[in-house]
Amino acid sequence: MRDKAATRPDTKHFEESHQPSSALKAASLNLERNYHVFLSFRGTDIRNNFLGHLYAALDHKGIYTYVDSEELRKDERITPALIKAIEDSRIAIIIFSEDYASSSWCLEEVEKIMECKEQRGLTVFPVFYKVEPKEVRTPRGSYREAMVKHENKFGRDSEKVKRWKKALYDAGSLSGWDLNDK
Template identity: 65%
Template sequence: MASSSKPEKIYDVFLSFRGVDMRNNFSSHLYQALHRIGIYTFRDSEELKKGGQISPVLMKAIEESCIAIIIFSENYTSSRWCLEELAKIIECKEQKNLIVLPVFYKVDPKEVRGGRKSYQRALTKHKSKFGKDSEKVKRWKEALFDVGNLSGWHLNDG
C-alpha cells in the first residue's frame, strides 16, 4: 500500500491570538476549557520550546491542526507574526480543508475585512515597512478579507 503524503493531524485546535491583548484573559480561559474537555490545543506559550525558531514551529502546528480558532482583538494586525499565522491558516483552509473559526473580540468583522480603525493603522505601518506593493502585505489583506467574511462569534464584554 502506498503511503499517504497527507500530513498527520496532531492538534485538534490551533489558537491564533495577539498575546499582548489576549494571553491572560479570554484566550487563556478558552485554552483551559478546551484542555479540560480533552481537546488537544496548540498555543504558542505552551508549545514553543525556548531557543527554538518561532516561524517554522508555528507553520507546522497550523498544518498539523484540524481547526484554527483566530481571536481577533484590537491589536491583532499590529503583529507581523499574527498576520503570517493568519495567511498560513487561510492557505491551509483552501488546500487542506482546515476548519477556521473566527472570534471577534471587541472588534467588528467589518473592521477585519475592510481594514478600518486599528486594523487600517497597523496595515498602513506594515505597508510603509514592507512597501505598499509588497506581496506579503497583499497576502495579509486578502487573508483578513477572507476570514472577516466567515461566520464567527462576537464578544464585546463579559
C-alpha cells in the same frame, strides 16, 4: 500554560470520555492530525484573560490545543515548527483583537491558516474579541492603522501586505463569534 499545551492526551481516552461541541467534534474526528485546535491570537491583548479561559475550557473537554509562546519569538517570520503546527491541526481559532493586525507574526499565521483552509480543508473559526468583523474585513480603526504601518515598512505595493489583507478579508468574512462588549 505552555507545558500543558505540549502534552497530548491519549486519543482513545479522549474519544471515549469527552464529548466536545458538535462543530468541534465533527471537525476534530474527520482528519488524522497532531493537534485538535490551533489558537492564533495577539497575546498582549488577551493572554491573561480570554485566552486562558478558552484554553482551560478546551483542555477540560480533552481537546488538544496548540498555544504559541510569543516570548520565544526571535523575528517576524513564523518558524517551520509553527507552520507544521498549523498544518497538523484540525481546527484553527483566530482570535481577532484590537492589536492583532499590528503583529507581522499574527498576519503570517492568519495567511497560513487561510492557505491551509483552502488547500487542506482546515476548519477555521474566527472570534471577534472587542472588534467588529468589518474592522477586520475592510481594515478600519486599529486594523487600518496597522496595515498603513506595514505598508510603510514593506512598501505600499508589497505582495506580502496584499496577501495579509486578503487573508484578513477572507478570515473576517467567515461566520464566527462576536464578543464585543464595548
